[in-house]
Amino acid sequence: xxxxxxxxxxxxxxxxxxxxxxxxxxxxxxxxxxxxxxxxxxxxxxxxxxxxxxxxxxxxxxxxxxxxxxxxxxxxxxxxxxxxxxxxxxxxxxxxxxxxxxxxxxxxxxxxxxxxxxxxxxxxxxxxxxxxxxxxxxxxxxxxxxxxxxxxxxxxxxxxxxxxxxxxxxxxxxxxxxxxxxxxxxxxxxxxxxxxxxxxxxxxxxxxxxxxxxxxxxxxxxxxxxxxxxxxxxxxxxxxxxxxxxxxxxxxxxxxxxxxxxxxxxxxxxxxxxxxxxxxxxxxxxxxxxxxxxxxxxxxxxxxxxxxxxxxxxxxxxxxxxxxxxxxx
Amino acid sequence: xxxxxxxxxxxxxxxxxxxxxxxxxxxxxxxxxxxxxxxxxxxxxxxxxxxxxxxxxxxxxxxxxxxxxxxxxxxxxxxxxxxxxxxxxxxxxxxxxxxxxxxxxxxxxxxxxxxxxxxxxxxxxxxxxxxxxxxxxxxxxxxxxxxxxxxxxxxxxxxxxxxxxxxxxxxxxxxxxxxxxxxxxxxxxxxxxxxxxxxxxxxxxxxxxxxxxxxxxxxxxxxxxxxxxxxxxxxxxxxxxxxxxxxxxxxxxxxxxxxxxxxxx
Numbered sequence: 041x042x043x044x045x046x047x048x049x050x051x052x053x054x055x056x057x058x059x060x061x062x063x064x065x066x067x068x069x070x071x072x073x074x075x076x077x078x079x080x081x082x083x084x085x086x087x088x089x090x091x092x093x094x095x096x097x098x099x100x101x102x103x104x105x106x107x108x109x110x111x112x113x114x115x116x117x118x119x120x121x122x123x124x125x126x127x128x129x130x131x132x133x134x135x136x137x138x139x140x141x142x143x144x145x146x147x148x149x150x151x152x153x154x155x156x157x158x159x160x161x162x163x164x165x166x167x168x169x170x171x172x173x174x175x176x177x178x179x180x181x182x183x184x185x186x187x188x189x190x191x192x193x194x195x196x197x198x199x200x201x202x203x204x205x206x207x208x209x210x211x212x213x214x215x216x217x218x219x220x221x222x223x224x225x226x227x228x229x230x231x232x233x234x235x236x237x238x239x240x241x242x243x244x245x246x247x248x249x250x251x252x253x254x255x256x257x258x259x260x261x262x263x264x265x266x267x268x269x270x271x272x273x274x275x276x277x278x279x280x281x282x283x284x285x286x287x288x289x290x291x292x293x294x295x296x297x298x299x300x301x302x303x304x305x306x307x308x309x310x311x312x313x314x315x316x317x318x319x320x321x322x323x324x325x326x327x328x329x330x331x332x333x334x335x336x337x338x339x340x341x342x343x344x345x346x347x348x349x350x351x352x353x354x355x356x357x358x359x360x361x362x363x364x365x366x367x368x369x
Numbered sequence: 370x371x372x373x374x375x376x377x378x379x380x381x382x383x384x385x386x387x388x389x390x391x392x393x394x395x396x397x398x399x400x401x402x403x404x405x406x407x408x409x410x411x412x413x414x415x416x417x418x419x420x421x422x423x424x425x426x427x428x429x430x431x432x433x434x435x436x437x438x439x440x441x442x443x444x445x446x447x448x449x450x451x452x453x454x455x456x457x458x459x460x461x462x463x464x465x466x467x468x469x470x471x472x473x474x475x476x477x478x479x480x481x482x483x484x485x486x487x488x489x490x491x492x493x494x495x496x497x498x499x500x501x502x503x504x505x506x507x508x509x510x511x512x513x514x515x516x517x518x519x520x521x522x523x524x525x526x527x528x529x530x531x532x533x534x535x536x537x538x539x540x541x542x543x544x545x546x547x548x549x550x551x552x553x554x555x556x557x558x559x560x561x562x563x564x565x566x567x568x569x570x571x572x573x574x575x576x577x578x579x580x581x582x583x584x585x586x587x588x589x590x591x592x593x594x595x596x597x598x599x600x601x602x603x604x605x606x607x608x609x610x611x612x613x614x615x616x617x618x619x620x621x622x623x624x625x626x627x628x629x630x631x632x633x634x
Contacts, residue, residue, distance in 0.1 A: 187591075307571075
């Protein structure tokens, strides 16, 4: 299995390097940092703008190829350059990556686990009340864009707060400034996490629930499940050990592609709930024309495919013995 | 059961279209008119859905936004499915180096998070520019499915017979392969409409898609969100959800009808 994993990892690594380069070239080719500098009041002299841009490797008078060479050399040394304000991109990237992960990891884990479980359950109970409710719910949820979902949750939370007379839900930023005490602070952070996590979880839940239900229906009447039943296994055991296990394999492959989706739902949740993560930074940087920051975020997002793909390969290798056998042969 | 869902989607979609395109004919206000006597009004006989903070009629604005969103979604979906069909059949039919190159390109675009790149490319430019940008990042998975189907179709007897009779490659694809793909593509196009409309709404919400003074459902939700009055954002959000729901229902209904191998879900 190790050989199989290494092969997949190398293949994806090449893709990520290319994707990162493409991201930089796109950002450098499309964005216009000069306009941002010239738009400042009072307008700086031409020579000052040019000197500043050249120092940051942003000048559009330098050919794209040589700007790319400078950038790539920096990245090889682990340096993504500086933002328009002259701050190092790296420090900001790590800080914001932490903020984003604290939000998206719990949300997506809750969402995907719930989605897989309820989707499988709905398939087993096909046509009955539970199935109808779950299917209709996920269907409706799938039609609601993330930004509408977040707004709806905020409205519901505000109503709940008013009704109870206590501010149970809070949603602006990561914590209330000046909340005293380590324990109170922790509770406060958790309180701020509820709504954005629920937004991400619900968005993921709808998707996974629908896929898993379809996959589970395919295996429900498969020969191997019937054989397992004929061998004397209880229905529940046959479905869990043989049905769900097989139905999970295509799902696992899907997880690795979903990491991009995660960044996407992160953009809206961070923007709406005022959390200063990668998604918010991306939107702000695009609006400002900050080439180095945009390229760094896109590289980080492309790199997220590597660990996600590795995890999905390991999991599908564990679930699917044919893969291990194929790799050994 | 299976056709009922599709029918419900179709009816809903027709109603939305009627509302979006015939609504302005009966609306007393144009979307770009300002009523200086009514700022932030509740719904009334004069303004059916109230007015915004700047005195614009919410009903007319919402319909205008819906027309934008529908146009962008439909065009982007058709374009993306078209690209997927051409690239998928070319890769599957030709095989060899062309196949590898095209599928590798698709993988590359899959690794690059599409929304990020779309957000980068979309700003600046009129709304028709959004269509190719959105379409450029929605074709990859469909192209892979089309390629897999084409590869299996290529080995069928009737396709081989046509080949041995000296029919040229492109002609075989058009005459013998593409009819088999038609139902898959129809279903894919209708499901992609929903994705495209949501993507457009999201971009416009962030201020990266449709720009003021033009409006789309996304910009309307963004403007209304956080304001004291929930009317303007609520109307736009509701219509957006309704459109996506209708399109998804229709797409699933189509799949159930056109693809008899899959039982109704």
